[in-house]
Amino acid sequence: MIYLDNAATTQMFEGGVDIYKKYACQSFFNPSAGYAQSIEIAKELNVARDKILNKLGSSKGNIIFTGGATESNNLAIMGSKRNGKWEYVFSVGEHPSVYNVARELESQGHIVHFVGLQENGQIDYNQLEKVLNSKTRLISVMHSSNETGAINDLRLVDKIRKDKSPQALLHVDGVQAFCKLEYRIDDYNIDLYTISAHKFHGPKGVGALYVRNCASLKNIVFGGGQENGYRSGTENVPGIMSMVYAIENIDVKQNYRRVKELNKKLKEIFSKDENISYVNGNNPYVISFGFAGVNGETLMRALENEGIIVGTGSACSAKKAGNRILENCGLSKDKVKTHIRISFDFNQTIDQIEEAGEIILKTYHNLLEKVK
Amino acid sequence: MRVILLRFGELYLKGHNRNIFENTLIDNIRTMLKGEDFKFEKTFGRYVISNFSQDAESRIVLKLQKVFGLYSLSIATEVDAKEQDILEEVLKIDCRNNTFKVFVKRADKAFPISSMDFAKKLGEEVLNKNEGSSVDLYNPNKTIYVDIRLNKKAYIFSDIIKCQGGLPLGSSGKGLLLLSGGIDSPVAGYLMAKRGMKLEALHFYSYPYTSLLAKEKVITLARKLCEYVGEIKLHIVSFTTVQEEIHKHCREEYMITIMRRIMMRVAEKICDKNDLGAILTGESLGQVASQTMQSMTSTENVLEKKPVFRPCIAMDKEDIMAVAKNIDTYETSILPYEDCCTVFLPKNPIIKPILEKVEHEESFLDIDKLVEGCLGSEEIMRITLN
Numbered sequence: 016m017i018y019l020d021n022a023a024t025t026q027m028f029e030g031g032v033d034i035y036k037k038y039a040c041q042s043f044f045n046p047s048a049g050y051a052q053s054i055e056i057a058k059e060l061n062v063a064r065d066k067i068l069n070k071l072g073s074s075k076g077n078i079i080f081t082g083g084a085t086e087s088n089n090l091a092i093m094g095s096k097r098n099g100k101w102e103y104v105f106s107v108g109e110h111p112s113v114y115n116v117a118r119e120l121e122s123q124g125h126i127v128h129f130v131g132l133q134e135n136g137q138i139d140y141n142q143l144e145k146v147l148n149s150k151t152r153l154i155s156v157m158h159s160s161n162e163t164g165a166i167n168d169l170r171l172v173d174k175i176r177k178d179k180s181p182q183a184l185l186h187v188d189g190v191q192a193f194c195k196l197e198y199r200i201d202d203y204n205i206d207l208y209t210i211s212a213h214k215f216h217g218p219k220g221v222g223a224l225y226v227r228n229c230a231s232l233k234n235i236v237f238g239g240g241q242e243n244g245y246r247s248g249t250e251n252v253p254g255i256m257s258m259v260y261a262i263e264n265i266d267v268k269q270n271y272r273r274v275k276e277l278n279k280k281l282k283e284i285f286s287k288d289e290n291i292s293y294v295n296g297n298n299p300y301v302i303s304f305g306f307a308g309v310n311g312e313t314l315m316r317a318l319e320n321e322g323i324i325v326g327t328g329s330a331c332s333a334k335k336a337g338n339r340i341l342e343n344c345g346l347s348k349d350k351v352k353t354h355i356r357i358s359f360d361f362n363q364t365i366d367q368i369e370e371a372g373e374i375i376l377k378t379y380h381n382l383l384e385k386v387k
Numbered sequence: 388m389r390v391i392l393l394r395f396g397e398l399y400l401k402g403h404n405r406n407i408f409e410n411t412l413i414d415n416i417r418t419m420l421k422g423e424d425f426k427f428e429k430t431f432g433r434y435v436i437s438n439f440s441q442d443a444e445s446r447i448v449l450k451l452q453k454v455f456g457l458y459s460l461s462i463a464t465e466v467d468a469k470e471q472d473i474l475e476e477v478l479k480i481d482c483r484n485n486t487f488k489v490f491v492k493r494a495d496k497a498f499p500i501s502s503m504d505f506a507k508k509l510g511e512e513v514l515n516k517n518e519g520s521s522v523d524l525y526n527p528n529k530t531i532y533v534d535i536r537l538n539k540k541a542y543i544f545s546d547i548i549k550c551q552g553g554l555p556l557g558s559s560g561k562g563l564l565l566l567s568g569g570i571d572s573p574v575a576g577y578l579m580a581k582r583g584m585k586l587e588a589l590h591f592y593s594y595p596y597t598s599l600l601a602k603e604k605v606i607t608l609a610r611k612l613c614e615y616v617g618e619i620k621l622h623i624v625s626f627t628t629v630q631e632e633i634h635k636h637c638r639e640e641y642m643i644t645i646m647r648r649i650m651m652r653v654a655e656k657i658c659d660k661n662d663l664g665a666i667l668t669g670e671s672l673g674q675v676a677s678q679t680m681q682s683m684t685s686t687e688n689v690l691e692k693k694p695v696f697r698p699c700i701a702m703d704k705e706d707i708m709a710v711a712k713n714i715d716t717y718e719t720s721i722l723p724y725e726d727c728c729t730v731f732l733p734k735n736p737i738i739k740p741i742l743e744k745v746e747h748e749e750s751f752l753d754i755d756k757l758v759e760g761c762l763g764s765e766e767i768m769r770i771t772l773n
Contacts, residue, residue, distance in 0.1 A: 313595050314595075316595030319595070382595075386634065
C-alpha cells in the first residue's frame with residue numbers, strides 16, 4: 016500500500032507509542048493531584064509547552080492543550096467572542112471546524128464576513144482589506160489549505176490588519192502547516208494558532224491552541240479549571256507527551272526539501288496527460304488534482320483496489336467542504352467532481368511516488384475508457 | 388397475578404387453516420421472546436403470558452409489539468372469575484377526580500351475571516370508592532375492562548396497546564426483497580413481512596462507482612428489518628460489469644430500463660435457487676422514471692415464473708417516509724451514499740419504454756453472460772439482530 020492521504024492523518028512514530036505507553040502505564044498520575052508524582056507530571060507538561068512554543072517560533076505566549084484541532088478552533092473563535100456590535104471575519108476556504116463555527120456565530124446574530132479565494136487558493140487580500148474595520152473583533156485565516164495546499168500570506172494579512180483594524184485578533188488554523196513549513200509565528204503577530212498532533216505523526220485526540228495574550232480569551236467549557244481555566248478537563252498526558260516526541264523528531268527543513276521533490280516528481284508524471292490538472296498550492300505536502308472525465312470518488316475507490324490510498328478530502332459529494340473550497344477557487348461544479356487530493360509524507364521515496372504515479376495514470380485511463 | 392393478554396386479529400377469518408396460522412403465530416411469539424422467562428397459555432380467543440419478572444415486562448411488551456399477527460395486547464391482572472375477586476381488583480384502579488366507564492365482556496356465558504348488569508354493579512362500587520369520579524359512557528378518561536374468559540379467569544386492565552396486526556410471519560411464504568439502500572425498499576420488505584412473508588434480500592452494488600459504505604448501509608437496513616423478521620439472508624451481487632457494458636453498448640436513455648431488467652433476471656434466478664416465491668420491490672407508481680406503468684411492464688416482461696409484489700405502489704412518498712420512520716430505517720436510508728442506481732444516470736431517462744426498442748438495445752449485450760457474471764459474484768450474508 017502506498018498511502019497518499021497524509022493530510023487526513025499520519026502514522027504515529029513508534030517512539031511516540033513508547034512514550035504514550037510510559038505516560039499511560041508508569042507515569043500515569045493526574046497532573047492536578049498535588050502529590051510529588053503529579054507535581055512532576057505538571058512540570059513535564061510545562062516543559063512540553065515550551066518545546067511547542069519553541070517549534071512555533073514564539074518567544075512569549077501560552078500553550079493550552081486541547082482534544083485536537085476542532086476543539087482548538089472552537090475555543091479560539093467562541094472564546095474570542097464578545098458582546099456588543101463586533102464583527103468576525105473568516106475566509107471561505109476554512110476547514111469545517113472553523114467554517115461551521117463561523118456559521119454558528121452568524122446564526123447567533125453576530126455580523127460575520129466571509130472573504131473569498133483567489134484562483135491559487137489563497138484568500139482574496141483586497142476583499143479582506145475591504146471588510147476589516149474598527150469593529151472587527153477576530154480574523155480567522157488558515158495557514159495552509161487542507162484541500163489545495165495554498166499558503167496564505169500571513170505577513171500581508173497582519174499588515175492589512177494593522178492598517179485597518181489594529182484591535183482585531185488574528186487566529187490562524189495551522190493544522191496543515193505546523194511541523195511541515197518553516198516559519199516563526201512571532202513574525203506575523205498571530206494571537207491564536209491551532210495545531211493537531213495526528214497530522215504530524217502524533218496521536219489522535221490531542222492538539223493545542225497557542226494564545227499570545229490570555230486576556231483576550233474566555234473559556235468555553237467549564238469544570239475543574241485545568242489549563243489555567245481555559246480548558247477544563249484532565250490533560251491527556253500520554254497524548255501530549257507523544258505529540259511533543261513527534262515535534263522533537265521532525266526536521267522541518269529537511270522534510271520540506273524531500274516532499275518538494277516528491278511533489279515535483281508526481282506533477283512531472285502527470286504532465287504526460289493534459290487531461291490532468293491541479294490547483295497549484297504552494298505547500299508541497301498537498302495537491303488537489305483534477306482527472307477530466309471521471310468522478311474523483313470513483314477514482315479514489317478504484318485506486319484503493321490497486322493499493323493506492325488517496326484523499327476524498329476534496330470535492331466529490333455535495334456535502335463535503337472540498338466543494339465549497341474548490342468552487343471558490345473558480346472551478347466549475349463539474350470540474351470539482353473530478354478532483355482527488357494527494358498528500359505526501361517525508362518518509363516516502365521517489366520510487367514509491369513513481370510507482371504510485373504510474374498506477375494512478377493507468378487506473379485513470381482504464382476508468383476513463385469505461386465511462387466515456 | 389400480572390399477565391400480558393394477547394389478541395390476534397385476522398386469524399378469525401382463516402376457517403380450517405386457522406390451526407396452521409395459530410401455530411405459526413405461537414412459534415413466532417416464542418422466537419421473539421427467546422431468552423425471556425415466561426409461561427405461555429392459550430385460551431380460546433386469547434393468549435396469556437405470565438410468570439415473567441417485573442423488570443422484563445416492558446421489554447417483553449416491546450418485543451410482542453413487533454410480532455406480526457398480533458392485533459393488540461394489555462397488561463392485565465388475572466383473578467379467578469368470581470364476582471368478589473373481580474370487584475377487589477377493579478377497586479384498585481384509581482379513578483379519583485376522573486370520568487370512567489366499566490366494560491365487561493363474558494366469553495364464559497356460565498358466569499352468573501350478565502355483562503351489562505355486572506358492569507353497572509362494578510361501576511357503582513367504583514363511583515362510591517373514588518371521590519370526584521363520574522361515569523361517562525361515551526368519552527371516559529379511563530376505561531376499566533373486565534374480560535371473563537372460558538378458562539374461569541377474569542382479566543382486569545385499563546389500557547389496550549396496539550400491535551402490528553397483519554399475519555404471522557411465515558404464513559405467506561418467502562420472498563426476495565430488492566434492497567437498494569433507499570427509503571422505499573425497507574418499507575416494502577416490512578409491509579410484505581407484515582402480511583406474513585418471510586424475507587431474503589438482494590443488493591446490487593457497483594464498486595468502485597459506489598462506496599463500500601453503501602453496502603454497509605444496506606447491511607444496517609437489513610439488520611433493522613431483522614427486528615421484525617428475525618433473520619435475513621442477504622445476497623450481495625456486483626453490478627459493475629453490467630453497468631459498464633450497458634454504458635458501452637446501449638443508448639444512454641435506456642440505461643435504467645435495461646439495468647432493471649437484468650436485475651429482475653438475476654433476482655428470479657436467485658429465487659429459483661433459494662425456493663423463494665416472489666420478488667418484492669419498493670416501487671411506487673410514477674415516483675421516478677423507472678417506476679411508470681410502462682417501465683414496470685417492460686421490467687416485469689423478463690420474468691418467467693415469479694410475480695413481483697410492490698406494496699408501496701399506491702403510496703405517496705410522505706406515507707412511505709412515515710412508515711420508514713416508524714420502523715427506524717429512515718435515518719439510515721438517507722445517508723448520502725450513492726446506491727448503484729445513481730451511477731451512470733442518464734440525463735433524460737426514457738419514461739415510457741417501448742418493449743421492442745428495449746429488446747433491440749439489449750440485443751447488443753450478452754445478457755446470459757452478464758446474468759451469470761452477477762450470480763458468480765454473489766456473496767451471501769446471514770444478517771441477524773446481533
